[in-house]
Amino acid sequence: MVKVKLIQTLKARNKLIKAFKEGGIYKTVGTDERKIFPKIHQIPNGQYDYYVFTLPNGVDPKLLKKKFYVFQQIFGDGVYLDGEFKKFTLSIKESKKIPEIIYDYPKLLEIIKKENILLPIVCGGDENEKLRIYDATNSPNLLIYGEPGSGKSSILHVILSTLIQYYSTDQIQLYLADFKMSELNLYEGVEHVKSISYLTKDFAPALTHLKKELTKRGQLLKDHKVRHINKLQDGQKPPYIVLCVDEFVMIKDDDIMTDLLQIASLGRAYGIYLILSMQRPSHRILSTEVRGLLSVRMGFRTVDKRNALIGETPGSEKISKDQPGTFLLNLDELAELRAPYLNEDKTEKILMPYKKADWKNHNYKKQEVIERPEETKQQQALTEKDVFADVIDQS
Numbered sequence: 001m002v003k004v005k006l007i008q009t010l011k012a013r014n015k016l017i018k019a020f021k022e023g024g025i026y027k028t029v030g031t032d033e034r035k036i037f038p039k040i041h042q043i044p045n046g047q048y049d050y051y052v053f054t055l056p057n058g059v060d061p062k063l064l065k066k067k068f069y070v071f072q073q074i075f076g077d078g079v080y081l082d083g084e085f086k087k088f089t090l091s092i093k094e095s096k097k098i099p100e101i102i103y104d105y106p107k108l109l110e111i112i113k114k115e116n117i118l119l120p121i122v123c124g125g126d127e128n129e130k131l132r133i134y135d136a137t138n139s140p141n142l143l144i145y146g147e148p149g150s151g152k153s154s155i156l157h158v159i160l161s162t163l164i165q166y167y168s169t170d171q172i173q174l175y176l177a178d179f180k181m182s183e184l185n186l187y188e189g190v191e192h193v194k195s196i197s198y199l200t201k202d203f204a205p206a207l208t209h210l211k212k213e214l215t216k217r218g219q220l221l222k223d224h225k226v227r228h229i230n231k232l233q234d235g236q237k238p239p240y241i242v243l244c245v246d247e248f249v250m251i252k253d254d255d256i257m258t259d260l261l262q263i264a265s266l267g268r269a270y271g272i273y274l275i276l277s278m279q280r281p282s283h284r285i286l287s288t289e290v291r292g293l294l295s296v297r298m299g300f301r302t303v304d305k306r307n308a309l310i311g312e313t314p315g316s317e318k319i320s321k322d323q324p325g326t327f328l329l330n331l332d333e334l335a336e337l338r339a340p341y342l343n344e345d346k347t348e349k350i351l352m353p354y355k356k357a358d359w360k361n362h363n364y365k366k367q368e369v370i371e372r373p374e375e376t377k378q379q380q381a382l383t384e385k386d387v388f389a390d391v392i393d394q395s
């Protein structure tokens with residue numbers, strides 16, 4: 001037994017030396033150009049899954065970054081290097097290899113009903129293929145990010161098409177924005193969809209409409225002396241609204257951003273929920289204010305550790321390219337999941353029965369025309385304080 005362990009340790013050590021050799025990570029001394037490799041302090045064993053080593057004086061630490069691909073070639077995609085000047089840790093993460101998850105609506109429905117979920121956001125399955133669905137009425141605003149090809153579009157189809165199948169048009173309305181003009185056009189014609197904006201100039205009026213809707217809903221809650229639309233009786237309850245913005249980073253207009261944040265900050269009580277998707281989380285776009293509003297993150301494979309940290313799913317940079325659709329869910333705690341896979345063709349088939357020939361884009365405008373004039377006058381934005389100041393909480 002001891003002998004087996006010794007052989008494994010030696011093998012692991014030789015593997016790292018091989019990487020040092022192939023990457024030229026050593027210094028040479030003497031006329032015979034003897035190689036001095038980094039000093040290895042820790043080797044993966046049953047207890048640790050990482051190496052610790054220090055560079056000999058005179059070896060440029062930048063070399064490690066430059067030759068990182070050599071570590072990847074030898075240890076695989078799950079390898080990760082941490083350290084700055086001399087001491088480094090090389091972690092070897094065995095990917096959990098969650099098998100591909102088939103999109104199975106009846107199975108999802110069973111879970112939604114069993115767990116009594118009001119606004120179901122489907123996430124995916126864990127290594128035991130146990131499916132996770134959370135309730136957006138508790139965790140209202142979601143951020144999805146990851147590099148191209150990591151599985152963002154597929155999860156959006158999973159989330160949206162589940163909501164479309166689960167709810168009638170009286171129960172949910174979707175406002176979509178697709179600034180890449182590539183992912184969401186297949187939702188055109190679906191009766192639940194009120195608006196699909198491909199340009200920010202079309203999106204601004206949709207947000208203005210939603211702000212008016214906030215005001216109306218605020219008044220409704222005030223009139224009924226309740227704090228959440230779920231507390232209203234059936235028949236009084238307005239539909240849930242899901243606002244989904246793909247490539248949210250393309251919003252360069254400050255006014256639009258302000259409107260979006262206002263909707264997100266008040267949306268929870270009013271039944272308006274936000275889903276944002278982007279490739280690379282950055283501090284510029286994810287300001288402290290935006291981050292404070294996001295209650296859930298789905299971090300698909302990110303280009304590097306920095307992006308993963310900004311998004312708040314540390315480790316999503318280590319997700320293997322061979323496992324598209326795998327992501328870290330940050331909701332209470334971090335969990336590794338794989339989304340069910342839905343491509344465009346399958347989504348198109350699911351959506352077919354919900355498409356209407358007389359569908360018009362931005363048809364919320366029609367709603368506004370039939371609004372009574374005294375309602376339209378009261379359009380200044382309400383704050384939560386305005387609405388609840390004199391309300392006795394009956395919730």
Ligand SMILES: Nc1ncnc2c1ncn2[C@@H]1O[C@H](COP(=O)(O)OP(=O)(O)OP(=O)(O)O)[C@@H](O)[C@H]1O
Nearest residue numbers: 100147148149150151152153154324325339340341
């Ligand atoms: N959940 C999944 N399970 C298995 N494979 C998946 C999954 N999601 C995506 N894939 C695979 O990865 C490919 C890319 O997925 P997808 O288009 O969703 O990525 P993306 O992050 O939206 O990329 P882009 O930003 O370029 O649009 C798909 O064509 C599919 O082969």
